[in-house]
Amino acid sequence: MTEQESFLRRAMEAHGGAVYRLALCRTQSVPDAEDVYQDVFLRLLNQRDGPAWEPEHLKAWLLRTALNRCADLHRLRLRRPVVPLEEVSETAAAEDGAAELWEAVGRLPEKLRMPVHLYYAEGYTAGEIAALLGVPAATVRTRLHRARQKLKDMLGGCDDGEPISEDDRPYPSAGGT
Template sequence: MKDREGFLRNAMEAHGGAVYRLALCRLQNAADAEDVYQDVFLRLLGEEARDWDGEYLKAWLLRTALNRCVDVQRFRLRRTALSLDEVPELARPADDEAAELWEAVSRLPEGERTAVHLHYAEGYRTEEIAAMQHVPAATVRTRLRRARMRLKDLLGGTDDEQEQVSECSGEHLRAHRA
């Protein structure tokens, strides 16, 4: 039993922030995000002992969190979204520029918001996000592209300053006007 408790404690320390931030991003409600966080780790505690490697464990936790978020959205009444001032320090961006960006991200449709969070905040590739959400990789790339376009509009970007990101290689390429 001590081994299970140690494993759970280590998993919470290593990946708890990612689980909470994803739930908060998805649900936009701190109380529901805390419930999802608790449910995910209780489910992990109830899982059979197996050889969890770090990335598999994180992916399992995030997939479980996404599933639990769907359950919360399906069975609970949605409450109003939190302002950034009400969000706990764990999920608050470090600087004002990042705060403005993540405030704009919070206004995106749910699918785009989740894709942006998993890709840019958690560092997952589009193929990995697709597997977590059980959608084609092209759908994730479309959601990311649409999210970037919406964010550009929300944040007042212009075409001559546009930076495109190659989904396959992750290289940044400057867009040139013809």
């Protein structure tokens, strides 16, 4: 066992309980607390001068890192709410055709499939998707529109003339209106 590994083991034995309890208190979730615990000790493992730290400095660093990670996780949850897995399976079972729809999405070409997944499953906006994919937002909206058209064809949908979303509204013509 290397010096770094033995240092990490000693730190986990001495301060792991405090890090976990703090994370559990802040996150109110066992899985999130476990993630924070793991992230904190992985960060410690990557510290070059970790083994040279004084014990009180180490404990303070671990607790501050845990608090920071909890805050990061909280900000992430505010931007991207998480649905428990149990609720997802109940919702998916309740929605008729959802499995068929996502199977059809899986058959789309990647350049159409990625924006659909990011927009509908992950909740990103067209602008955010554009930044992620490195393409203009207009291209993302076009790909979403084309993907919807292909999905409609694949699944045998009908065109009732209503736009599917705001992104599908026709652009005003050059002559006005």
